[in-house]
Amino acid sequence: MPVVEMVGITKHFGRVTANDHVDFELEKGEIHALLGENGAGKTTLMRILYGLYQADSGEIRVEGKPVHIGSPRDAIKLGIGMVTQHFALVPPFTVAENVIMGYRESLNMDIRAIEREVASAAARFGIAIDPAVQVRHLSVGQRQRVEILKALFRQAQVLILDEPTAVLVPQEVEALFETLRHLREQGISVVFISHKLNEVMAISDRVTVLRDGRVIDTLETATTTPPALARMMVGRETFGVVRQDAPQRDAEAVLEVQGLYAEDDRGLPAIKDISLVVRAGEILGIAGVGGNGQTELAETLCGIRRPSRGSIRVKGREVAGASPAEMTAAGVGRIPEDRHTGLVGDLTVAENLVMEVLPRFSRYGRLDKKQIHAYAQQLIEQFQIKARPGDRARTLSGGNLQKVLLARVLANQPDVIIAPQPTRGLDVGATEYVHNQLLAQRRRGAAILLISEDLDEIMALSDRIAVIYEGEIVGVLPVEDADVEHLGLLMSGVVKETQHGTAEV
Amino acid sequence: MVLPKFRLEKTGAPFWFRTLTPVITLLITFILTSGLILWGKANPFQAYYYFLIDPLSNRVSFLEVLVKSTPLILTGIAVTVAFVSGYYNIGAEGQLYAGALAAAWLGTRLEAVPMPLAMLIMLAGGFLAGVLWALVPALLRVYFRVDEVVTTLLTNSIILFIVSAILNGPWRDPLSGWPQSPEIAESARLPQLVPRSRLHFGFVIAVLTVFIVWFVLTRTSFGLKLRAVGLGKEGARFAGIPVERTMLAAALISGGIAGIAGYVEVAGIQYHLISALSPGYGYTGIIIATMGGLNALAVGASALFFGLVDTGAQTVSRALGVPVYLGEVTQATMLLVILGMFLLQQYRIRRVR
């Protein structure tokens, strides 16, 4: 009998159908991959199983018995645990406090005893972690271990992992897989949500493919192949963008960064001695695992964060320490890392579109509303944004928000474009749109800095690839010379490119 | 037994609910406050007649409504400017007293200055004093990230001590011994608008302020910047708007407008400074600004309504012996009901299976 059966699950969000009569079965002691693209409904389905969402219709059975899961609390009681992409941890709490939080009901807490208990549980499940350390001091990979331990400590028999490898370097992924195999031997069932084919092939026993909220098929992993899964997942043979023209290696250096240092919000060094050159008509990809200084690098180049040291030159002009408005004037266009904080959601699309260039649309401080409206209308058509100028920005979909931001930046024809994580969370169509826009800008002769955690994206778009690790550039290579394994080693800090070649660290 | 569970869903309330909101708000407030009126041994229907209808039915009390709403319009607008930019200025009360102090000081020194010029000087003085008193919390907030709610609350208390020290010290009336400042000069007083009434030119200043602020917030690039900073600081910063400077400007303008409220009360009503100049106009301004949804015109309207409630509470008190504090309770109840209504307008209540 399956541990979990989900039958005919349907879930709507407004007009969007996230899950459409989905059936899903999980056997005891299996690793079951849930495969699909962003927006296919994988996470929604599992959030329903974990009680974060309620299905509009359908039934959930645990060990054959129909159950109602109204909240995570209900799920935990039924032995279901979930590790989401956004870790549900309290940073100032210790590992032990995070693990027992909401689980231990006895009033008095003996912290030492609890730490011992958590330590022994960690040992039992093969998870290396110190229970007395505060979570805010842990790396992303370690935090993930805390999340897994938290679920197992609550006697989870079913462990749901939502894109667990997205935040890990390749070497950490192998350690995670080791833990999962260990858990499988102990009879624990794992749901592994992913859109990465090779990982699904490597770890899962069975795989269920979702597309547009529907189940395409469930099959034994051993009986299928990556191309077959890819076809099921995407529903078409080819996808993505193809670059034809060869890179220009001797064009003018438009963006020159020399010895750049900056600190993070806590005042700790976030980027160290970064030197980069981006030429006209070139895309320089910055690869790296999240949290290695990419955010700070992008913010510093955009003028949002002050560099503590170093030089940034745009077309030969020094702009280090300039304000965002001055950066815009100097020809730097910036796309925000987080769409939702890059725009003001409660202002209209038109207001957001003109915000960087207000003086152009005002006379003696008075806004020319007609002209603003016309300008917005023009950009909306040019960039195929599905919205009206007067719509509040927050009512737009992620893809349309990104188009608004692209329109705002690209309408100024910037010489330099800083694009951190430009396609994160977008669906296939919107991702392709963004890629094509970036390539069009490259053809126009813009110097583009593309920061992405998605290696496939980096490999597909970049002319050269720089790898960032702990705030330092540990290697720069032309895309022809880059392969995933080598990049993985650079990204995890195992090796470092020097002028004299590769060195083990 | 399983109790039915309800939850809010963000889909927008039905049309009939949104249109009837003001009526429903009044009705709920009426029901909630009726208990108090009954406790005061009065008939709630009769009380509400005196409360809301009677003050509008004769000229004297109608003008009194305008008099009472004058400082409320100004503090409501002051709070609006700050809140729109995301600066939670709880200090309008203190800034009002700062403006009043300046007015009381200047007012005794403008004997020889003709009226219109004296008025301009007094207006500028009240505004500047409000700006100055708002300056420290604003700077601390913007450049040191010290919570402005706490500092403005504390500075409200501090200025009351300053006022008390001055009134009991240098300005104490040597003859009567009352703690009140010397009377301001004739030319420094705000002219009466209607003979034999308390309505003065300050009302005009207040109404003008409403329209100016409305225009600035909705029609100028500065207003757009203010709104952008208030609605999404990160987004505004990303678009190149100088967030700190913009918020600082909003905080100081807010303080200045609150300072004008103090000037208007001194120069239009009291003609000298007393420590009980404001029964909490600054705090009420926050409630008015919220009820007006931070839209300057609606804020002006809700200030007028609060003026009506204040006047009405006195009428009820005189006619039926219900304590005058019914006014405050009604204002607060209405605020809380409206807050609930704002929310229900965005949500539907759904039963969860």
Place this chain on the structure above:
Amino acid sequence: MIAAMFIATLAAATLRVATPILLAAIGETFAERAGVLNLGIEGTMFLGAFAGFYVADLSGSLWIGLAAAIAIGTVLGLLMAFLSVTLGVNQHVAGLGITLLAGGLALFAFRLNYGGSSTPPSIEPFERLSPLADVPLLGTILNQYALTYVTFLVIVPLAWWLLYRTSFGLKIRAVGENPEAADAAGINVFRIRYAALAIAGALMGAGGAFLSLAQLGAFTHGIISGRGWVAIALVIFGNWNPLKVLLGSLIFGGTFALQLRLQAMGLQLPIPYETFLALPYVVTIIALVIAGRQASYPAALLKPYRRE
């Protein structure tokens, strides 16, 4: 000897002055630790002071009066919870609304029951305990109301223990730091915030009642006069830790008491006595600036929690 006596009476007065503010500040600590700034504190103290006085006057029992103040405080705390947790409205506005409401209610009921007479009605207040009355200096310092003893010796340590050494406290801190994480861990965010605000309201009500039932034996319009706002500042000053909040309340109480003593001694000072009254406020602002950078605000403070 005179100096020692002065210091002893000053210390005694410090503890008395600190008690109501400390009670309210501990309450506010619970609220903010759970992620809710309760600006209803001033009004809750005010209505607590009135309710305590009124019910004690009616029933003839100070203890029943105190219980009534705690009860009304709890109700106001739950109202704050309904507004800020269930409805998710702006916490500043909801809190000030409650302060206005509670203030209006207290004044309304006071006027209704005691008229507008110029001499405020009074009751026989709590008596002070006087252990070791024969020991000089120490006897003076220990000559305190029972409620002061309870506050310093029971409520503060209990609050610290609850917050840091119990699963209940862990939940309160969790919902104030990261309600999403708490929810995912199976903690009922709404229920915990309601509980924290109820505790907060009860303590604020008790703080108000201390003034009317112990210190004054009367109710006046100016009975609270900003003490609630001081309590809010003390919570930040004390970094949301009951023990440090206690320290802050002693510093505040000390300057306030010094001013009282100096006034009582009838000394002609070259500066107005208001300087001493304002001093703690100025000191608090300076302390906030110094602590400001490191102040570890509960991460979810002011943020209403909604699922999805």
